[in-house]
Amino acid sequence: MPILLEFIRNNPNDVDKENNGLQAIWISPIRSLAKEIKHSSERAIDSLGLNWKVGVRSGDTSTKERKKQKEQAPEILITTPESLHILMASKGYKKYFKNLKVVVADEWHEMVGSKRGVQLELAYSRFKAMIPELKIWGISATIGNMEEAFDVLMGEATDKKKQVVIKANIQKKIEISSLLPDEIEYFPWAGHLGIKMLHKIEPILQNSKTTLIFTNTRSQCEIWYQKLLDVYPDLAGQMAMHHGSVSKEIRTWVENALHEEKLKVVVATSSLDLGVDFRPVESIIQIGSPKGVARFLQRAGRSGHQPGATSRIYFVPTHSLELVESSALQKAIEKGIVESRIPYIRSFDVLIQYMLTLAVSEGFDPEIVFQEIKKTFSYKSVTQKEWDWILRFLLTGGVVLHTYDEYKKIVIEEGLWKVTRRKFASQHRLSIGTIVGDTMMVVKYLTGGKIGAVEEWFISQFKPGDSFWFAGRCLELVRVKEMTVLVRKSRKKKGRIPAWLGGRLPLSTQLAEMLRFKIDEISRNLYTDPESKVLNPLMDLQRHRSYIPKENELLVEYFESKEGYHLVVYPFEGRFVHQGLGSLLAYRIAKKFPISFSIAMNDYGFELLSDQKIDIEKFITRQIFSSKNLKDEIEQSLNLTEMAKRAFRDIAAISGLVFKGYPGKMVKDRHLQASAQMLFSVFQEHEMDNLLLQQAFDEVRLFQLEEHRIRLALERIQKQKLIIKFPVKATPFAFPLIVDRLRERLTSESLESRIKKMTLQLLKD
Amino acid sequence: MPLSSTCLKTKLEGQTFVLHPSKVIYWEEKKKLIIADVHLGKVAHFRKGGIAVPSLGARENKKKLKVLLEEFDVKTVLFLGDLFHSRIKRKELDLYTDFFLSYPEINFDLVLGNHDLLPMAFYKILGINVYEEMLEAPFHFTHEPEDPPADYYNLAGHIHPAVRLRGKAKQSVRLACFYFEQCKGILPAFGTFTGLFTMSPKKSDSVFVVAENKVISV
Numbered sequence: 001m002p003i004l005l006e007f008i009r010n011n012p013n014d015v016d017k018e019n020n021g022l023q024a025i026w027i028s029p030i031r032s033l034a035k036e037i038k039h040s041s042e043r044a045i046d047s048l049g050l051n052w053k054v055g056v057r058s059g060d061t062s063t064k065e066r067k068k069q070k071e072q073a074p075e076i077l078i079t080t081p082e083s084l085h086i087l088m089a090s091k092g093y094k095k096y097f098k099n100l101k102v103v104v105a106d107e108w109h110e111m112v113g114s115k116r117g118v119q120l121e122l123a124y125s126r127f128k129a130m131i132p133e134l135k136i137w138g139i140s141a142t143i144g145n146m147e148e149a150f151d152v153l154m155g156e157a158t159d160k161k162k163q164v165v166i167k168a169n170i171q172k173k174i175e176i177s178s179l180l181p182d183e184i185e186y187f188p189w190a191g192h193l194g195i196k197m198l199h200k201i202e203p204i205l206q207n208s209k210t211t212l213i214f215t216n217t218r219s220q221c222e223i224w225y226q227k228l229l230d231v232y233p234d235l236a237g238q239m240a241m242h243h244g245s246v247s248k249e250i251r252t253w254v255e256n257a258l259h260e261e262k263l264k265v266v267v268a269t270s271s272l273d274l275g276v277d278f279r280p281v282e283s284i285i286q287i288g289s290p291k292g293v294a295r296f297l298q299r300a301g302r303s304g305h306q307p308g309a310t311s312r313i314y315f316v317p318t319h320s321l322e323l324v325e326s327s328a329l330q331k332a333i334e335k336g337i338v339e340s341r342i343p344y345i346r347s348f349d350v351l352i353q354y355m356l357t358l359a360v361s362e363g364f365d366p367e368i369v370f371q372e373i374k375k376t377f378s379y380k381s382v383t384q385k386e387w388d389w390i391l392r393f394l395l396t397g398g399v400v401l402h403t404y405d406e407y408k409k410i411v412i413e414e415g416l417w418k419v420t421r422r423k424f425a426s427q428h429r430l431s432i433g434t435i436v437g438d439t440m441m442v443v444k445y446l447t448g449g450k451i452g453a454v455e456e457w458f459i460s461q462f463k464p465g466d467s468f469w470f471a472g473r474c475l476e477l478v479r480v481k482e483m484t485v486l487v488r489k490s491r492k493k494k495g496r497i498p499a500w501l502g503g504r505l506p507l508s509t510q511l512a513e514m515l516r517f518k519i520d521e522i523s524r525n526l527y528t529d530p531e532s533k534v535l536n537p538l539m540d541l542q543r544h545r546s547y548i549p550k551e552n553e554l555l556v557e558y559f560e561s562k563e564g565y566h567l568v569v570y571p572f573e574g575r576f577v578h579q580g581l582g583s584l585l586a587y588r589i590a591k592k593f594p595i596s597f598s599i600a601m602n603d604y605g606f607e608l609l610s611d612q613k614i615d616i617e618k619f620i621t622r623q624i625f626s627s628k629n630l631k632d633e634i635e636q637s638l639n640l641t642e643m644a645k646r647a648f649r650d651i652a653a654i655s656g657l658v659f660k661g662y663p664g665k666m667v668k669d670r671h672l673q674a675s676a677q678m679l680f681s682v683f684q685e686h687e688m689d690n691l692l693l694q695q696a697f698d699e700v701r702l703f704q705l706e707e708h709r710i711r712l713a714l715e716r717i718q719k720q721k722l723i724i725k726f727p728v729k730a731t732p733f734a735f736p737l738i739v740d741r742l743r744e745r746l747t748s749e750s751l752e753s754r755i756k757k758m759t760l761q762l763l764k765d
Numbered sequence: 766m767p768l769s770s771t772c773l774k775t776k777l778e779g780q781t782f783v784l785h786p787s788k789v790i791y792w793e794e795k796k797k798l799i800i801a802d803v804h805l806g807k808v809a810h811f812r813k814g815g816i817a818v819p820s821l822g823a824r825e826n827k828k829k830l831k832v833l834l835e836e837f838d839v840k841t842v843l844f845l846g847d848l849f850h851s852r853i854k855r856k857e858l859d860l861y862t863d864f865f866l867s868y869p870e871i872n873f874d875l876v877l878g879n880h881d882l883l884p885m886a887f888y889k890i891l892g893i894n895v896y897e898e899m900l901e902a903p904f905h906f907t908h909e910p911e912d913p914p915a916d917y918y919n920l921a922g923h924i925h926p927a928v929r930l931r932g933k934a935k936q937s938v939r940l941a942c943f944y945f946e947q948c949k950g951i952l953p954a955f956g957t958f959t960g961l962f963t964m965s966p967k968k969s970d971s972v973f974v975v976a977e978n979k980v981i982s983v
Contacts, residue, residue, distance in 0.1 A: 754938065
């Protein structure tokens with residue numbers, strides 16, 4: 001609206017003028033929002049009697065439409081960060097953007113903690129240089145580091161006086177309740193599916209027009225959908241599924257059907273977290289802990305969209321201790337605590353991609369671009385030396401790769417840095433973007449008709465004739481043809497459910513803190529909410545077998561079982577931090593004598609399992625939790641190189657070191673992985689100062705290890721009282737850990753002596 | 766000859782085999798070095814798939830072979846197939862000629878495998894004798910494991926065998942291995958950038974794992 005009004009103010013005499021050139025860009029992280037924004041801006045334009053066009057440009061836009069947009073720019077363009085960069089990769093982009101007055105970043109909280117945010121920073125740095133009076137808007141939900149998010153969007157050197165933050169003064173009412181198991185004694189101590197609670201959600205489904213059920217993983221989504229159908233066959237035809245691997249056509253259908261009140265239930269993953277609002281949705285059900293306050297609020301907000309209506313969300317625990325997480329969540333919401341989104345800085349891969357973008361369109365002058373990027377939040381600390389490295393890398397391939405023509409991407413023509421080889425240019429345009437997913441194989445019926453996409457490795461475990469559940473149907477694999485999986489409907493009732501990688505999110509710092517607060521309450525026998533009241537018998541058992549720690553205490557349990565000796569520690573800091581702490585502790589013990597550990601972790605604590613007895617009183621002291629030498633020891637204990645090598649795959653793809661292939665002719669994932677790993681090894685051996693290599697290590701330290709959180713946790717532990725208990729049996733706290741099969745390993749024994757203690761896995765008769 | 770302590774000597778069909786941690790067998794009686802699945806040029810193959818990576822593998826494989834030829838008194842080197850990973854160009858062949866031609870006193874034999882697609886002339890240039898299969902009593906050499914003729918024992922590669930070992934406290938490792946059945950034996954793959962296939966051993970099979978620099982019977 002302000003955009004339109006300003007136009008009227010500046011053009012008072014001919015407001016109904018056509019073809020004014022591109023005036024405003026609206027950037028939205030998700031494509032599905034575009035349609036809604038287009039409609040509302042068109043309504044506003046009409047009501048003011050303007051003659052503006054609104055265009056949408058995303059990965060889904062047809063070639064014809066794109067051509068039309070290029071010839072005559074719409075006044076308002078709704079687009080994504082990727083598509084914006086694609087526009088900047090075509091000749092004449094400066095002319096195209098020259099009338100631009102305003103850029104708007106919608107759902108900025110979603111972009112600020114990702115490389116897409118960095119992409120936007122870079123595009124803005126160019127626009128700001130081209131159009132000094134450009135106005136920048138950002139729209140964001142509340143996040144913990146609002147001010148930082150603001151600085152990221154604006155960049156440096158803008159006049160602080162001209163910046164304003166407008167806060168919407170709307171307190172949305174949210175009603176949260178947990179579904180409690182009837183008898184906590186029979187409720188599982190570990191698990192992640194929550195199917196046992198299925199019967200509990202029936203009244204909710206009945207009492208609301210439409211219910212969204214959020215699951216944390218795609219496989220959980222498939223399972224819940226299937227089980228609901230089994231138990232309530234009447235839901236057939238009124239229930240749908242929505243997750244990231246389901247084809248776009250099906251997802252769009254589900255979204256439309258939701259609008260039109262045709263659906264009673266939709267089972268979804270985070271794929272429905274964002275996007276247009278579905279008015280008919282009255283209730284939300286969250287299966288399992290969302291692990292973060294912001295995510296939970298976002299999901300809750302998907303219901304009750306009529307003005308003044310209340311958002312209603314039900315929490316379904318999948319195991320007992322999750323009930324504590326539920327009360328921690330409610331406490332956090334009550335206190336108004338929300339997570340921060342850490343912005344990416346110094347992402348050299350994105351910078352290199354951007355420079356190639358400029359080089360394929362009109363070419364760039366390094367001096368000018370350097371001045372521009374220095375004003376962004378992400379790249380303000382880039383030094384002249386680093387900049388020179390990047391330039392050399394683009395021109396020659398750098399120290400290692402200079403012998404290969406494939407890496408000499410840029411040539412200098414009359415002072416301008418350009419990509420002149422057509423092959424490079426077309427490959428680059430196809431590679432623009434910062435989301436490097438696994439290569440997906442399209443799942444299609446024999447008769448045609450796309451159902452969705454699955455990861456290459458999932459399909460590789462099946463033979464023709466096998467059946468699996470996908471998108472809510474049981475499918476039989478007929479054959480695999482290149483990157484397409486051909487299937488038919490299976491008559492079988494049983495089939496495997498795709499397990500997608502990832503999905504285990506760590507508890508956020510903020511939620512972890514609330515969790516410790518709640519455990520502390522319980523330790524003092526304060527049961528302040530229905531969730532902890534239900535947990536009472538279980539907590540009594542924990543107290544009986546071991547102990548419940550107060551906020552100033554750290555609980556350590558040590559016990560023996562058939563499997564070996566279990567050392568379990570409970571810092572309640574979230575899974576990533578526990579991974580680091582667990583490995584660190586294992587490393588420090590293993591330094592004293594040869595021993596092998598298998599390490600499991602969850603959001604509450606970690607377990608070190610070994611076949612040898614440890615003298616706990618001797619080794620588990622305050623000293624072993626010291627933060628001295630943390631950086632070196634954590635890197636040695638966790639095999640940082642291996643983690644960085646994996647992170648390097650994305651960096652290699654974003655920076656154009658490896659090419660994912662042409663549409664319909666994608667390079668196989670394992671080949672991509674193999675070549676990225678080879679490049680990594682070569683850089684490591686011959687070019688340690690390679691900035692992309694350094695970036696891989698930095699990203700792992702910041703986003704995977706969360707080294708700063710580990711340090712804070714150790715410092716906190718230093719102030720805590722150590723409580724060591726020797727329970728006879730596994731405790732309720734320990735149980736989910738000792739049954740976890742996903743484990744890390746650390747050893748200081750020689751391979752030979754370990755092998756001597758092992759036996760060959762023989763063929764089962 | 767001083768034999769490195771990391772090897773393991775074993776008898777098979779009355780013949781003496783030295784199992785070396787470089788994943789090769791030295792047949793003492795015949796002074797023959799038996800090697801499976803070298804996959805030379807695998808890196809170059811990735812390059813053709815649209816992914817450009819610098820070639821490193823070739824140099825490393827040559828270095829490993831050179832060390833072995835110095836360690837043992839070798840008359841013949843027998844490759845059990847998949848010596849080269851893909852069609853290499855005439856130009857790239859030069860990377861290998863100097864190596865093979867620098868051992869005029871050694872015989873290089875190759876039993877062809879599914880990846881060995883080079884024109885016969887190339888092997889001639891390298892001085893490698895090529896066979897479909899080979900009989901040298903009491904052994905029958907092929908690339909893929911086969912049932913041998915009567916009174917012979919089959920030795921092959923192709924599979925890239927490995928086994929899983931498990932211990933108390935959820936310990937487990939997967940290691941490449943030499944794998945001997947009643948009348949068939951499989952060698953581990955020599956090349957570096959190759960995958961592993963986990964076998965399900967029967968009680969009667971003999972398995973020798975390669976644990977870093979040591980061959981161990983399990």
